[in-house]
Amino acid sequence: MSLNNVYRDEDANLDLIKDKVVAIIGYGIQGRPQALCMRDSGLNVIIGTRSHQESSSWDKAVEDGFEVMSIEEATKKADIVHVLIADPAQPSVYYESIHNNLKSNCTLCFGHGFNVLYGAIFPPKDVNVVLFVPNSPGHLVREKYLAGSGIYGAIAVDQDVTGDSKDIVLAIAKSVGSTRVGVVEVSFQMETEGDNFEEQALYGGTIHLMRAVFEVMVEHGYPPYFAYAKAIRSLRSVVDVMDKIGIEAYISERSSRTCEFAIRRSGPRVINRAEIEKIFEETESGDFAANWMQEWQLGMPHLHRMRRTGVASEMEKVGCEWRKLFAADD
Numbered sequence: 001m002s003l004n005n006v007y008r009d010e011d012a013n014l015d016l017i018k019d020k021v022v023a024i025i026g027y028g029i030q031g032r033p034q035a036l037c038m039r040d041s042g043l044n045v046i047i048g049t050r051s052h053q054e055s056s057s058w059d060k061a062v063e064d065g066f067e068v069m070s071i072e073e074a075t076k077k078a079d080i081v082h083v084l085i086a087d088p089a090q091p092s093v094y095y096e097s098i099h100n101n102l103k104s105n106c107t108l109c110f111g112h113g114f115n116v117l118y119g120a121i122f123p124p125k126d127v128n129v130v131l132f133v134p135n136s137p138g139h140l141v142r143e144k145y146l147a148g149s150g151i152y153g154a155i156a157v158d159q160d161v162t163g164d165s166k167d168i169v170l171a172i173a174k175s176v177g178s179t180r181v182g183v184v185e186v187s188f189q190m191e192t193e194g195d196n197f198e199e200q201a202l203y204g205g206t207i208h209l210m211r212a213v214f215e216v217m218v219e220h221g222y223p224p225y226f227a228y229a230k231a232i233r234s235l236r237s238v239v240d241v242m243d244k245i246g247i248e249a250y251i252s253e254r255s256s257r258t259c260e261f262a263i264r265r266s267g268p269r270v271i272n273r274a275e276i277e278k279i280f281e282e283t284e285s286g287d288f289a290a291n292w293m294q295e296w297q298l299g300m301p302h303l304h305r306m307r308r309t310g311v312a313s314e315m316e317k318v319g320c321e322w323r324k325l326f327a328a329d330d
């Protein structure tokens with residue numbers, strides 16, 4: 001398999017952005033850890049958030065020792081504008097506060113390609129448009145960086161006006177530790193659709209499978225706590241082992257022979273490959289994105305309803321009790 005599009009520390013040069021001003025827009029799950037890592041890597045980082053009254057993170061950023069200002073002001077000062085606000089809020093914030101304040105030839109960086117790919121954000125022609133995404137929640141980005149490692153990630157270049165956009169985004173990835181382990185170059189389309197496909201098929205599929213396993217066991221008389229531990233805790237430990245040593249090594253070396261037989265014989269029956277393909281097609285055609293944007297514009301009626309059902313489910317109630325009883329120190 002070609003590793004041509006995978007980049008590591010030796011491929012990235014931090015000096016390229018050492019003298020530039022990096023504005024982190026949004027100081028949330030990704031914004032805070034990335035800003036802290038960038039500063040520790042010697043970059044000149046400022047923070048742009050909504051007004052002090054509206055923002056839940058302005059004080060935190062000040063406490064952390066950053067210069068904090070409005071999104072407009074941060075954008076005007078920045079050579080690199082790293083947009084890390086919640087995706088659905090991005091288009092309105094972008095057009096209100098970022099678009100008209102971008103310096104010519106600056107670099108506009110995103111943590112997810114959704115809004116650019118689907119045209120909700122249409123950057124001007126005289127700026128670089130890039131993407132850097134670490135493949136994990138923000139707190140792990142920080143933890144790994146402090147431990148001398150990093151989180152595997154992806155970069156993409158959508159618009160290159162200065163001719164060195166790829167080097168700039170590689171330097172951004174290096175400043176948060178990701179090139180210590182490796183970043184892969186993709187397109188905005190691949191990053192976005194890959195993410196949306198994974199969220200539907202893998203996260204959605206796994207969560208609903210866990211629920212189904214729990215419900216079937218309880219309906220057939222198993223004690224709920226026992227079924228809950230089966231449906232979540234045992235899966236967690238197994239995924240960690242597979243991540244460390246590989247799927248086949250887990251199946252044939254770390255599980256029992258009964259478990260191996262169960263996995264290989266019955267597992268495939270649970271998977272509906274045709275539906276997975278259909279979800280992929282719906283993602284690639286833009287149907288999923290259109291549905292989600294419509295849902296968002298309507299005030300998320302389906303999501304609110306599904307949340308209520310989820311919260312009211314027996315598994316959720318059992319989970320609350322289970323965590324108090326058996327997972328206090330996790």
Ligand SMILES: NC(=O)c1ccc[n+]([C@@H]2O[C@H](COP(=O)([O-])OP(=O)(O)OC[C@H]3O[C@@H](n4cnc5c(N)ncnc54)[C@H](OP(=O)(O)O)[C@@H]3O)[C@@H](O)[C@H]2O)c1
Pocket residue numbers: 026027028029030031049050054055056057058083084085086087089093110111112133134135136137138
């Ligand atoms: N979460 C992840 O694990 C993860 C992983 C990879 C990539 N990403 C990408 O990283 C980006 C940021 O995601 P996130 O999870 O870090 O977001 P988040 O924590 O949910 O939100 C980040 C910030 O968005 C700001 N915000 C929300 N609505 C706003 C509005 N109307 N005006 C101005 N600011 C607003 C909030 O600002 P205040 O604090 O000022 O209220 C918040 O701190 C997204 O593009 C996401 O797809 C996330």
